[in-house]
Amino acid sequence: MEGIVGGNAASAATLDQWRQYSRLYQFYLDKATPHATYRWIGTGTLVFLFILRVFYLQGFYIIAYGLGIYVLNLLIGFLSPLVDPEADPTDGPMLPTKGSDEFKPFIRRLPEFKFWYAITKAFLISILLTFFSIFDIPVFWPILLFYWLMLFTMTMKRQIMHMIKYKYIPFSIGKQKYGGKNSSRAGGSVGGSRAD
DSSP: OHHHHHHHHHHHHHHHHHHHHHHHHHHHHHHHTTOHHHHHHHHHHHHHHHHHHHHHHTOOHHHHHHHHHHHHHHHHHHHSBSSOTTTOTTSSOOOOOSTTSOOOOOOBSSOHHHHHHHHHHHHHHHHHHTTOGGGOOOOOHHHHHHHHHHHHHHHHHHHHHHHHHHTOOSOOOSOOOOOTTGGGSTTOOTTOOOOO
16 A cells, blocks of 8 residues: 555656646746747757768768658748638638738748747757667668659749739738838938938
């Protein structure tokens, strides 16, 4: 009887410690959310380390191919609208197709943070897999690379045609600036610079 009680206490302590680590992990993940530039620099470093490791080992091409397919799938979700106007026009708000239509902001199917998080996890797992020789399956890598490039080209072509057809751009570069009072001033410059 004591063994069962002791086992339950050990299990509860392990579960409590797991929850504490999970909260700490979530805390740091939440702190990283507004720092998109630094997050992507970190992910770029992981990408570089993975490429360097695959190049140095001259293997694990099947891991790289699987990772490439997964990243391509994530990229499609990142570039696609939440509600696809092709699927069912009555299934929710549509993207505006004319200048007179009401403005509806572009909402991604896969938000930027989830996109970053999934890519970062994928590269971490891929780097981890390169430490196990069982995953180093011998393949002729130029065929995999050619097939992935063909898949990427066809997928991006279809996505770009979808963007053109429904007139949406999934990126917004910077915050939109409006003229205000300074732009209507006679002889003044829009940038607000003055001659001294």
